[in-house]
Amino acid sequence: FQGKPLGQEKGDDLCLSLPQEHEIETAHGMLHVTMRGAPKGNRPVIVTFHDIGLNHKSCFNTLFNFEDMQEITHHFAVCHVDAPGHQEGAPPFPSGYLYPTMDQMAEMLMSVLTYLNIQNVIGIGVGAGAYILSRFALNNPGLVEGLVLINIDPCAKGWIDWAASKLSGWTTNLEDIVLGHHFSSDELENNMELIQTYRLHISQDINQDNLHLFVNSYNSRRDLEIERPVLGVNEAVVQTLQ
Secondary structure (H helix, E strand, O other), rough: OOHHHHHHOOOHHHOOOOOEEEEEEOEEEEEEEEEEEOOOOOEEEEEOOOOOOOOOOHHHHHHOOOOOHHHHHHEEEEEEEOOOOOOOOOOOOOOOOHHHHHHHHHHHHHHHHHOOOOOOEEEEEEHHHHHHHHHHHOOOOOHHHEEEEEOOOOOOHHHHHHHHHHHHHHHOOHHHHHHHHHHHHHHHOHHHHHHHHHHHHHHHOOOOHHHHHHOOOOOOOOOOOOOOOOOOOOOOOOOOOO
């Protein structure tokens, strides 16, 4: 998604049908959802979930406005989910607000499907969003027809990783932590224009308090506990994504 940074090119939203925005109440708080198009017959709806430091526009606009994607968006409705407090203009949460865990955010998606009367989905997720959609698919395999998972880390952070992230959080600002999640050290050093675009988006367009809460939830994720089945050995007993 880095050819045209952050989906900011002119006419981003003109290629798609006018969006319908919803604030959906769930057992773990409100979710902001943007729906483009209406479900068509028995076709699944494409559901997207973005990574930390982004929202649905900055993560997916460039992809869905790409010319070759127009054939897909013509035939499938698209439901973009923003993590709690990550939609444009989101206010900070009140003091004492308990941000949902990664597992709880996966559970919140069920309320979205119920509210919008969506019967089945194809998920497209990046990073933290890929983890959330994978957890949803493991919990609700009958509702998910397919997944496109980009930069997913299915493993929980070990104690060393956890300690390292705590230490870096004390000595490194949030923008640098998120940029280090998205880019390699070579990219950080050699693609300064792109990095600056992302840095400005992270610092100016995403509520910093809310971002910190989402990053903490992502760093506290559980292991997905999935394995690749081996024919004739363990395909009947391992947990996997179908």
